[in-house]
Structures are given as structure tokens and as C-alpha cells.
Amino acid sequence: MAQIVNFENFGEDLLRTIDGNGEIIMEAVAYGAESLGNDFTVLKTRDKAPLVQLDVKDAWKPASDTFSGEEAIAVRSRFATFKEGDIDLEITLSQIKEIYQSYLGWTKAPNRTLNDVNDNPFELFFLGHIIGKHFQFVRTKTTWGGVYNPAGKGAGALADGFITLFTAGRGVGGDIVASHVFDGAALTDANAYAQVNGVANLVASADELLLKEELNVYLSQTNYDKYRRNRRALFPDHVGPADRPTILDDYSNMKFTVDPGLIGKDTIVIAPKKNMLFVCNDDPGKYRLNIVKDVKSWKMSIRASLGFDYATPDWVFLNDNV
Known part of the structure; x- marks a missing residue:
């Protein structure tokens, strides 16, 4: 049975659970992107890393005394670039309790082990729930139609989607x-x-x-x-x-x-x-969570580093x- 949560200390419990480690938030982002993984490839990599393993061209020929070397690379690769995005939320105690009821149902599912519950305390379940729900917006609003707008709001402003990327790719100089x-x-x-x-x-x-x-x-x-x-x-x-x-x-x-x-x-x-890639920056320092208790709610900000791209044209x- 899951331990009862002291909701008045929820913010402190959440921050203590993640212990300031951006890697846990990064894992939650990758978990939230699972729905994208059905039709795209979810990739964790670093900024400016090549997005495709480059292939070596066939340079064999019958032995001779002349040298005519082949170009080494067969595939043109692109390089990962990331945008940083925030999930800014104000969450009431009643909303947290509602999610907790889902958590209790999860702990009572058939074949759920004690190790499963210990490895997934409510605070992490909550974080995964929030990020997972927001990836539903990413799936419908960012994947194709997104246009990066630093001053914008909503998932459509988070990063360039594939339509924007392909439009640039087939344009002059693309x-x-x-x-x-x-x-x-x-x-x-x-x-x-x-x-x-x-x-x-x-x-x-x-x-x-x-x-x-x-x-x-x-x-x-x-x-x-x-x-x-x-x-x-x-x-x-x-x-x-x-x-x-x-x-x-x-x-x-x-x-x-x-x-x-x-x-x-x-x-x-x-x-x-x-x-067709959804890319997450695997630098934990690019992910963080801040939570502040207000009078009747908690204000939470989750920062992630991610984007979309195609590996090779x-x-x-x-x-x-x-």
C-alpha cells in the first residue's frame, strides 16, 4: 500500500524526491514522449551531435597501381539543435488530490509489486502525469505545425515542427x-x-x-x-x-x-x-523544476530542452x- 502523502508539504516532497537532479525530469520528458515514439524516433543526444550514423561508401576496386579514392560519406547528416521550453502551471490542492486517487489506483493494479511502488513514489507519478498530459499537446500542435516563437504561448510556439523544417529544407539554400x-x-x-x-x-x-x-x-x-x-x-x-x-x-x-x-x-x-526525430537534450543541466507554495495553490515551472528534426534530407x- 502506498504511503499517505502530506499534501501540505507536497512541494517540498516533490523537490526532495527529484533532489534537484535534472536527469529525472529528462527521463520524465522522454517517458512523456512515448506516444510520439509510435510514429517517430525519440532520441536523447547532445547539442550539435550528428543525428544519423554516417555510412561509409564502397571504395573497393580490383588491385591496380593507380589511386582513385572515393568520398567517405554516403549520407548527408544534420545536427541536433534544441529549444528550451517551460511548462508553467498553477495547481490547486484539489487537483493534486485528484491525481493522487489515480496513483492509488495504479498501486492496486494486478501484479503491481512493492518494488514498483517504491521505485515510483507519488511525487514522480505526479511529475510523469503532468509532463505526459502536456505531450498530448506537443503531439497535436508542435510535431508538424509548430513554429518557434520565444514570446509565444502554447505548444505550437515551443519548437519548429516538421512542416516548418521541410519548408526551409526545400527552399533556396535548403x-x-x-x-x-x-x-x-x-x-x-x-x-x-x-x-x-x-x-x-x-x-x-x-x-x-x-x-x-x-x-x-x-x-x-x-x-x-x-x-x-x-x-x-x-x-x-x-x-x-x-x-x-x-x-x-x-x-x-x-x-x-x-x-x-x-x-x-x-x-x-x-x-x-x-x-523523423523527436530529440531530447541529454544534458541534465538543461532540465529543472521550481515549485513555490501560494495561498491556495502551488506554482510550478518545469524547464525542458527538446526539438524536432529529420536526420538526413x-x-x-x-x-x-x-
């Missing part, structure tokens, strides 16, 4: 080459099938080796449904209204990933999951619609 960008149109029930295939065909044209990789096809629920209706109209003898394809008809390695962050967007992106294929 690192995404034109042959990876499909010159498409707004998606409709009459063209969605061809639009998705248009992006997929770029993969086959640019790098056939990627056809051996599992690739995600990121698009909104609305545009996935347009694809379904268009597919049904094109192949009425084979496709029914309940048919929900998980992969593209012409490419068995390309899996649909319906993304809540793409609501209202005509964006289509095809990339391996390992190329060589594994990004997209349409030119936002």
Missing part, C-alpha cells in the same frame, strides 16, 4: 533536393490516389534501396479518407466501402501513418521512422502542399 519534392495539387476525392503515389514514385526513382526499408506515409485522416474514396472509385470491382488499406497498393514497404498533427493540411511525407520525400 538541403532537400528538388527530385524529392512532388509538384502536386490540393488533395480531392478525384486525385488523392495519384497524389500519394506521386510522392511514392519519387522514392523508387531516387533510391531503390529505400524500397527495402519500412517507410511511413504521413498524412491527415481527412486525406487518408480521400485516398480511400478515390481508390474505391478507381477499382469498384475490387474495393469496398469498408476497405481500409494499411499499405500502398504499389509499394509493399510503405505504411500509412494517419497523423493528428496534420489536421487541415494537404502535406504528404514519406520517410523511414528513424529519420536523403530520406525525405514530400509533396509541395502545406
